[in-house]
Amino acid sequence: MGRLVKDYMHLKSSSDVHRSIYGARARRLFLLKSMNMPVPRVILLSINTVRKIQAENKLDIEGILENFKEEDIFSVRASPEHWDWGGPPSILNIGLNNKKYNEIKKKLNINLASKLYLRFILSYSIDVMRLDEELFDPVVNKTISESSIKEALAIYAEEMSEPFPQNAKQQLEQVLNSMIRAWNGTTARLLRQVQNAPEDAGFGLIIQRMVLGFGKTESGSGVAQFVSPLDGSKKVTGRYLSQSQGKESLEIENSLFLTKDKRGKSLEEHMPKIFSELCRLGEEARFKTRDELELDFTIENEKLWLLDAAPARRSARAAIKIVIDLVSDGVYGQREAVKRVEPKTITELLHSQLSPLAVRDVIGTGIAASPGAATGKIVFSSSMAQSLALQDIPTVLVRVETGPEDIRGMHFTKGVLTERGGMTSHAGVTARGLGLPCIVGANSLKIDAKNRLLSSSNGRVFKEFDFITIDGTSGQVLSGKTELVEPAFDEGLKTFLDWAKEISVLNVRANADTPSDAKLARTFGAEGIGLCRTEQMFFEKDRLLAMREMIFADSNADRKVALDQLLPMQRSDFEEIFQIMDGLNVCIRLFDPPLHEFLPRERQEMLELAEALDLPVSKIAERTKDLSEFNPMLGMRGVRLGITLPEIYEMQARAIFEATVLAQKANISIVPEIMIPLVSTRKEVQLIHSYVEKIANEVKSETNHFFEYKFGVMVETPRAALRAGDIAKHSSFMSFGTNDLTQMTYGLSRDDAGRFMRDYVTKGVFAEDPFHTLDDDGVGELLLIARDRGRQENTDLVLSVCGEHGGDPNSINFCCKSNFDYVSCSPFRVPVAIVAAAHYELFK
Template sequence: MLTTPDFTEITPTADIRTHRHGNRAKCLQRLARLEMPVPHTVALSFDTVRAIADGKMPDLAALVGIFGPGALLSVRSSSETSDWGGPGTILNVGMCDATADALAKTHGPDVAGAVYTGFIRSYAVDVHRLDAEEFENPITPRLAKQAYEAEMEEAFPQDTTVQLAEVLRSMARAWEGTTARLLRQAQGAPADAGLGLVVQQMALGPAPGTFGGGISGAGVVQFVSSDTGEPQITGRYLPRGQGRQALTEGAAQFIESDPRGPALEDVAPDQVQALRDAHGLMRMRLREEMQIEFTLMDGALSILDAVRTPRSARAEVEIAVALANDGVIPREEALLRIPPFTLNGLLHRQVKAGAVRDVLTTGIPAAPGAATGKIVFSAAAAQAASARGEPCILVRRETSPEDIRGMHAAQAILTERGGVTSHAAVIARGLGLPCVAGATQLQLDHRKKTVTVPGRKVFHEGDIITLDGSAGEVLVGAAEMVEPALGGAFATLMEWADEFRDIGIRANADTPEDAAMAQRFGVDGIGLCRTEHMFFDSNRMTVMREMIFAENAGDRAASLDRLLPMQRDDFIQLFELMKGQPVTIRLFDPPLHEFLPRDRDGIRALAEALDLPVSRVAQRIEALQEFNPMLGMRGVRLGITVPEIYEMQARAIFEATVTSSRKGAPVVPEIMIPLVSARREVELVKASVDAIASEVRSKTGSDFTYRLGVMVETPRAALRAGEIAEHAAFLSFGTNDLTQMTYGLSRDDAGRFMSAYVQQGVYPEDPFRQLDIDGVGELMHLGAERGRTARPDLTLALCGEHGGHPDSVDFSRKAGFDYVSCSPFRVPVAKLAAAQFAIKDNGLSGDIKA
């Protein structure tokens, strides 16, 4: 073994460190320790490569001397983590006139000429950045050298050390380039991430059937499917090939015998078995599924490299679970290996990797998944399309509660305005629908039923598009899809997550369908049921509007009496679906104007339904308008000024409680008051709710209990949590509104400028996408501390959309919260994140040990 301050020969005992030499160098050493047939390899450290970029070259004569005279070398990048990338591999360094002559004697002139020509082309284009077109036609070394000399005005170098110096310098400087730095930083690399390089002796053997030689070529093989993660030998082998040529050459063969064509196993079964054995050893000792790059030299197997097998989200989970089930890694490590957001690729349909993508426009990726369907411009059109069995995508300038039924009917939602916590985004995530919001280039004409993007054709209602909510892209036509995978390894992973997590995970569920989906993901209850979403059915909407137009409390109560049985049935279904688990029901929250039409046709239809003059209906709608309705008469303010609404809802909850309890499911409903900012608000609502509970107990002859709590959405509620907690059994922080009010930002409009703010470092991240720990989080800490001081048994929760983000889960655990609640399709992400944080806090790193 030769070690200098500049480079180290890779042997089983050499001092090779991932943080100093990179991931590839360390992997090659691990292969050497496993006694794999790895060619001679030398590792250059991060510091050496930085010095090369600055013009200081190591002792190349000593380095080349390790390999002996006439050796051909490859140079590969070795970043600390394979995801960070690096410059492409350069093969056949050392190829020159003398080497070509020697190679012609052993391999034949055709092989020697092809290798020499290929190296000259690579050296010119990849190392010296010469115009690739100048090297497309030369098919002999002589012509290639002439093209090189014409461009460089110097002879093609014949000295291996000169060639190697230029290769190393080119790769070192490419790593320091702006584009490379931005690409790796996007993968999480620090700005000062280092690059190592490995120089490896190439294996070249007699070509098949030429000069009496044995089997020679190169290939790449893996033993699981990159799409599914299930056992499957895939890969290609190219006779007389080099490097990874087999993956791109049409003449490449299969690895194992295959009826579709020739395979390496047909002529070299022992070598294929040796690859199987190598895979088994790597899987057990490296504790990972590896993709192997190999060569055959006169029948002798050499393993040049092994990298983590490329994999989809589904394969990621399948591989980790299989390794744990086989005892290769513990369950804790299997959980730690899966980035939580990876699960979105299993929960939703996705555009298949490599599929053709004709991007029409982009927006904010507001809800993950992908869907294809016909464009529709209204909720009614979406419902009609659904009735015909036609998948559709609802396209709106922005959505409102009136669009709820259409959103249920659509396959995906696209809006011109809004951000990650807009109405469209929140509802879409709850329904598990892909959503792209804030697609500002869209030009919608609802009257003509067209949508246009500047420079593209006009799209009409009925035209087909694909929405990729994970990427925030709108695609023309139908894209090839991958279906979700919720069973098998995914289900096992969720069971393991439940074993290790130490915080409750509930779901935000407004309908029986939402609750059923939440149960499928194994939640600990419902943490937020937004009752207003139950009123947007067309039958209920009319009654709701009658209530709004009522002249007095008696008339309002009469209308609400008609809604009571509908609400009661809703709650009965939820209670029975949740089977005794807690259900937190938020009392009515939105301003009343959201239930009223805004266009002329809608106003006329409402006037007919209520048998009132159009002018009177218009006047009433105008009177209900507010300058800033999200800060106006909504939530508890509406409940106090129009108490009949909360009284009806409380009665429906308690009657449903009695009915469900009689069927054998013990129910303790949790009633949550929204938008509280003062203790007196809670006192007033509590007195009313307690009175309704007494009435129902008396009327039914049944006893029951319930818990009353507060949704903390205003900064004042967080600051005054101590006195509010005196009358509340729980505080649930609604981070959507709390973020909006803390920042003074409209969550629906902030998307227009938020990307510029994040890019310029005003905010580290969109606070509606990722919880602001420093600002909003401090308010939550204060609220939690003051609430628990006043009432030690106070239950604490987070029920905003942030609840499904790993950072919010970690924050909530450390703050002593009892649970987080999020949209059903975000539950698996939250559960996995919770398990990972619990495992890390218990000291298991999950690092791979060699």
């Protein structure tokens, strides 16, 4: 047996209570106590004390009980170091026994006493001693009376082969040990992992004298907060219920509102003095704790007591409003305000979210690839999504996986669900760029595109046009329609982002492929475009035909005719983007994907293309087969295509330079940056640079206008990272495409990794999905090698990350620490990246 542990604290207004020692809940209670607020007697067990008990040392229970009176009963609450880490549920009424039950019967009445005692018997039996809840159904399902107590005690005695404990010491000891076991249980650990809690995360415990909420004069319990949980505006919300305890007021329909309300009676009308005191204490606590709070309170014989003070429930919109108001009221400064809002909170502001009141009927889960929530009718094709959108009918596009041909349909749907894929699959990347909720890798569901059915693992079947809801923030797929909270990019968020920008050193640009993307990027605070993927412009219906004509051209001359059709389209897009981004940097990546991505897959599409090009369908099928590759992501794409078919890159360079001339003549400040994808060797860079320079000189001569441009590379292969010194001699910048670099470093297919990634992370093979959070040790080392070798040859070399990692807070920390110049991510992730970069500076 271990030693006796006497490390506990009787909480007083003069106590020294730190969150890291006693936990967040204990710290809040101390702040209330330090203001001499009416807090019942409290004993605190520190995080270290809990660890000692866990190591089989015995707590001095008798010493703790000496701080309470013989007639007292008490509660135990968990106090984790951070609120988000959760903890086991509170246990109330510890110390109740047959003797005290009889005393309370005399003091109050049989019904109230029975209600109190039965609540404790059930809680102790089910939550502490882990008896089957169903055993007590005969007791729970009838009116509470004295016989209910006898029956519940008999069930306990029969199951445990001993009578219900009558000793407060034994009860408290069992409760504490049970809560410690629950904290270390598998479910609790997994929930903490979701909140990024460390493996050794600890919690303290709070033993508090119970204020019953039952009495001969007005008594009861309630919950109050003083801002709206939806938008953060000043508003007293909550409920109060006479003759109750805990959070019963939130569970019973006839509980009172706090303020006057046309829907029913209120505490403000019923007990105006108590209501006024509650509001006063809430305002005082706001300044002392420097936060908006949710107060658990109890009234005992017309006296108000405060039992607990948690952070007020708040949506993302409310979180921003709260910190801005606290800065405005002089509670703290702008740096502290930015510090208090997690980057992930910003994500919720920019997308529709499930209402906090929504009922979740979960039918499956997948990888949360793009945040936000969407409700709509199931459709299995992009054409159906487009058709229903024209009738103003919302849809969720359900596919085994998506490809380039689905981009148009993705513009018309409300959300995307795929059975296959990972974070950087086509569906995930495209959805994030569009700000579209998306779940990928939902392999707990089966998609039968042929018969247009979606099936869950438990046998539920959904047909096309049935309603479902997807939550791209949690990865949950829900049955039916669900209430959503709409996004808001308002002045409050703009102000908050301005504060964050003043703090951060790392710049944040956006991945923007079209003028509409560029407008969004600028609205969200991007400091330029870090990746403009020119191929995305070719997927528009009016351009796709010209692109396909170029692919089917049999000679350079025919190919040039098709490219001449595309030239004015690209030039117009670039000119508009330059206008939108006036004064900011724009980095344009030349054509990257393999040509087969632009060819039709379905027979009907082949027929339509054959008619448009006046070719037999067999010619279309033959050309599609000729261009197919065993591993297209490592085949003829990127710089290899530019060297093999230089006229493509020459056309794009001309479009960029002609747009630059037109923009500069319109007094728009622009120095375009031209980026070459998938390079591996210095010679590739030199060769393409010569093509681009030739076109630049031609345009200067033709327009009699001088302009500057920057030339650089996208580092996506390990060899390019290792030979960065050679490449840097011919480049102004290096942008790391960490999606492909991760894929090539690990030898993983980013489209297929979702099938096993969850198991790899759960079993600890990978700490995180490397396509979601940058692998510091492997891929990160390649980035550092490239940084050092590149800047050794070119001290002015600009370095950035433009893969999806550019919007991930943990990956942004790596970029800040490694002295990179900027990151680039989808427009909807720009605000998140801005706050993450500021957080690095605040917490480093």
